[in-house]
Amino acid sequence: MKKQTFPIRLGAAAVFLLAVLLSGAITLLALWLQPNALRTVLAGFRASPMLIVLNALPVGLTVLTLTFLFRNVFFAAAVTELAVCGLSIANRIKIEVRDEPVFPRDLGLLKEVGSAVGTYDIRFPWAQAGAVVFLCAVLVLLGLFLRCKVEEPYSPRRDWAIRLAGAAGSASVLTALVLTVYASNDLYNSFPASNPYYVPSVFNELGFPYCFTHHFTTYTVDKPAGFDRREAEAWDSADAAPAGQAPRVHVVMVMDEAFSDLTDDPAFTYGEDDDPLPNLHALRQDPNCIAGHIVVPGFAGGTANTEFDVLTGMQTNALSATTTSAFRAVNRDLDSLYRVFDADGYHTSFLHPGDAWFYNRENVYRWLGAEEIEFAADMKDLTYKGRWATDESLAALIEETFETAVQNGETLFNYTTTIQNHMSYTADKYGAGYVFPPVQTSAELSDAAQTLLSVYIEGARDADAMLGRLWRYFAAQDEPVVLAFFGDHLPYLGDDRLAYRELGVALSPQEPGTEAFLRSYETPYVIWANDAAAQALNWNTAPVRCCGDGGRISACYLGSTVLELTGRVQESPWFQYLTDLRRELPVIQKDTVMLSDRSLTSVEALTPDQQALLERLRCWSYYKLKYKDVTE
Template sequence: MKKENFPVRMGILSSVLTAVALSGCITLLALWLQPNALRTILSVFRGSPLLIVLNALPVGLLVVLFAFLFQNVFYSAALVNLVVCGLSIANRIKIEVRDEPVFPRDLTLLKEVGSAMGSYDIRFPVSAIAVVIGSCILLLVLGIFLRCKPFFPNSAGRRWAVRLGGAAASLAILVGLIFTVYASKSLYDSFPVSNAYYVPSVFNELGFPYCFTHHFTTYTVDKPAGFVRSEAEDWDSGETVPGQKPPVHVVMVMNEAFSDLTDDSAFTYTAENDPLPNLHALRSDPNCISGHVVVPGFAGGTANTEFDVLTGMQTNALSASTTSAFRAVNRNLDSLYRIFDADAYQTSFFHPGDSWFYNRENVYRFLGAEKIEFAEDMENLEYKGRWVTDDYMAGQIEQTFENAVSNGKFLFNYTTTIQNHMSYTADKYGADSDYSPVQTSATLSDVAQTLLSVYIKGARDADTMLGRLRDYFSASSEPVVLVFWGDHLPYLGDNQLAYKELGMDLTPEENGSASFLRSYETPYVIWANDAAAQALDWEKSITAAALPKDGTISACYLGATVLELTGRAAESPWFQYLTDLRRELPVIQKETVMLSDQSIVRADALSADQTALIAKLRNWSYYKLKYKDVG
């Protein structure tokens, strides 16, 4: 071929076909780079062909976008290949190291990523990286010899107008698809996967390009109106005061779906068959504070309650859309763990479930827990049905407490149980399980009767766990504060089936009423054994805490209340602020607020000062989630 025939000028049709072919190749390469075998992904795609389009379309639009700018489809493909496959490799590494995929929000955390890399033993897929780099070089070389014919070849101005206009149009289409088609949760959930709750598995099966693009609109954290970073920094750098009281052991147990719904007038239990005798006994103990926490979710959202209690932030205030608080956590945060760690406590988190669920394994590192244990880390697990028993977890707590004492350490432990997790079907504890009939004056359907009898069996075991821990710590000369509460009300059928048959007044949809708040209330007790009561001057501490008469508070205040009672709230400007805010507005649930006199109002009926307090809560939370550097 003669020299003057180079570079070859490709026509518009040839360029378009080449862009389509290259987009497909880049998509396949990105899928090949994932931890699971490419054939596994392709077998899923055969059953759901739409996934082919959903994975390739963002890649294709990016190729077209840069082809307009560069006027060269191969240069464009080289850049897109580098970015898309680079992200795919990062996703593979992150899943292998932290069992969590790459999300779009990770792009804003390059500083954190750089510092975190030194904390892990990373095995880089050298051969995969070489394939990506080699393919980029090949595309660049092809771009030198094969170029697109320009539009309007005799007019440079028109050529640039077409370049910029075409790129802008491609970007607009991509952004529009991200916020419509790719944002659709119903579409995303419609594809069959082996485990919808295990996010890395979903990424592996539905394809990285599609899943990554879908998550541009998930787990969002909204910037509050009027947020000023420097103002929040000033709040956070406020004066701190060392602990004012002797150290005590603190054991916090968030029990799955624990509730006192059997106290409702629809039930006819007596003292002889009371499902919750230990809870009721503790409520009358002079060393006990009791009430209800208003949690983020109705009949679900365990990790959101963990987030609210441990950080003092509110899941429901993070975003106008529904979000998973733990999925919004991607950096070190202040928490109860850091307060107790600073006081040289032995800190731990226990949960007899999977480490990947709700991304707990990573989140509790971000929260500062020293020891983190899941089912796979525990020995000789005891089950009822498919769930680890509350009794087993009580034993784990006792053993950890004894280890801390023998090591001369004070213990801070947070345990999330799992035994009474839904579903409450007759086979929950095995086909031969017996369930005591529900004692109620209401007429129940067979479905509601089953749901309630199975649930109450688990509630009895939870109450037994509470009694066991109370008796164990009562016998100890070590000072111990025990906190025990439920993460949310149980799920008892679609559209609150069993609740409605019982005649319980619950309204999960916000209406600014007491029935709305009741839909989110679970019981709590904060109890001190005799040694702790003496060390903390418990009666005086309770009086100084000035809790509402009925003890109802938002879950975000529970941790701060424990810090106040044990003399540690002033160690953190944030938790001291929460302590003060709780006295003014003991419950903040979305746009419904309970005032200190226990009246319930809508947020738009608050005074200017009260509105400013809530704005400060949300602005400060945003700063902590997005900007604060925590070692």
């Protein structure tokens, strides 16, 4: 009998079978490493068998690519196992310490990861990591004794040609799948998840390999044409006024969920006695009030995108050619209003009576520089209307936050995002049997539109009452206070804009270049100063009163407007630039631009100087998102 010699040479069929089996084992190990129980994941896979393929396929194609390169299926599996399971462990740790999974974009943040490790109390899964290392060692050992056959007669040139062609072919198939099948949001959203809005839960239930691969094409930030990092760095390092020179006035900004002045449309027949928005209308007449409309990133949704635009001055719609979620594109410290006020010695806070994980706010507001962050779980004495925390109770919390700051000798900058008037506007929103005041309109409404409007307008009344309460409260204070109150987007009132159509409200969110297009994204804002703040800031001579469209501006300008009114816009080259841009191009909404004379045009029709100003906005934003080192 012929004596067996090592290494043993395996044929193509055996190698392929081993690649399939090892890929399956690596996939199972990656799933086992996740925070939830493996049996729970597999139970979900039995209900949706396609998830088995979607999780295993990228692992298998990676093994196949490396098998061609190494000419050794075990070495290929060892490298793949170390990479996939290493990412899976990182995902587990990140979910546990930050309630956020690992995304492909995190691979470019190794420096930030290294500096952040010491700031968290991390429980490393040593046993699981040991299992990964042990299996890797076993695979390497097997690879030393079991190798692929080499065609005889051996030709190095032909051998490398086959290896490179095979690896390129396998990698090309994987790339094509990432850009097509794995990029499909329809497919991704078709799988049931216990909470589709909670991304860590989706990763746990649909499988880490699939979800990680899917997110190669999500939350993208496009590099602008002509971007020059050194040029952007020079813009950002331009001379600025010293911090702490502006008058110290408290600043409270309230972004109210779906707040709009829709009921001002002629289709409604409300009078003074039943006006849903009496406080907004009265405040607009106050000599200390600056009022208008902001043009927000999205129609009938996208709350966090408006937060991003207002607080950072960047534009969600300019980040990517595809639809993106601005807060999901944030993964590092950024400049924001919080940092400007913090540099002036303010106590900065964020309040939101929702879940910390939603839109990843818990992490994003820390990256934006907020000193104090509170969500529903942290708030005492919240009252609810149905299942929604009321605007009234949040107003009380704002007052309490203000009083605490005053007692501590601090000046407050607060940004609050409400939640009460969030969709859906169904008859049971506030509990069975809740009676809604009838809608006063001259239009003939269907039952569906009548319900949508009556429920929405009830929430708008409560939002207006919150505005009135804060107005009266701060008007009675000796401390100087500036209050900004605005909506995040128009309400969603039925498929294909059902209630809007029946009212005769002309909205065209998909037809740029028209007034109906801009109106689809408009919400009201008021910026008001109490008497003490008006005196401290020379409010009546504020230059912002006469800029732009007499009040219509893009949401990305609202923050710089507040800074200008409070005398500190020159402390930041970025916000000073936005102030200058606002006067030249007060509204930028995708490809539609409104000029200072209120006329509408397109980006392509701008003068070369105007196009250069707009290009700076995109290039500077990209620099901030990708490169700027924000130091505390």
